[in-house]
């Protein structure tokens with residue numbers, strides 16, 4: 447793993463955006479794997495800024511998102527569709543036909559999982575996958591488990607993730623209990639991975655991810671096996687390494 451230590455969140459966001467923009471410049475029709483959550487917001491803001499200055503072109507870029515809540519429509523303010531429109535897609539010249547996110551409203555979850563894997567395959571795979579890190583080591587919605595789940599699937603969310611997501615919903619009862627997520631194999635099949643981590647609250651889990659045993663109990667630890675992972679993390683997040 448390549449590690450890049452940054453001063454703070456702002457610096458992490460700028461450097462993360464640099465990696466993504468380099469990918470877009472070298473391959474204008476690249477496939478970006480995208481994440482939601484609080485961590486990549488600064489990266490998306492920076493990309494939007496460079497787009498506004500005429501330095502970036504999203505017209506040929508394809509995007510596949512890591513995950514989506516099951517049961518939330520694109521228009522639901524807490525859906526990941528909505529998040530991506532708000533922070534990135536509506537602010538740059540993305541072609542809507544190039545945007546792929548699991549369909550949270552598809553009732554037949556098996557069909558949706560197969561469709562999503564087929565989408566990624568037909569795009570030729572993911573060039574650069576952006577990841578945030580959950581406090582329990584999850585990536586996408588791949589929670590600690592007894593085995594690494596390979597492909598896109600529908601998962602029951604753990605209490606700790608439901609608890610963490612509560613801040614985005616008016617009440618705990620309305621937090622979805624299930625989500626679609628790329629599997630671990632889907633993620634590590636990406637040609638390059640960019641893991642973004644910020645804050646002292648992630649320091650202990652980041653230590654386990656990078657220096658601990660590779661175990662499905664810490665899903666992100668599987669990244670140790672990938673040949674091209676860049677970790678961009680601020681000083682606080684790297685505080686225990």
Ligand code: F6R
Pocket residue numbers: 480481482483484485486512513577578579580581584585586587
């Ligand atoms: C979001 C996702 C999640 C988050 C993780 C960290 O698409 O896949 O795995 O990356 O929960 O979330 P934040 O960035 O809010 O700490």
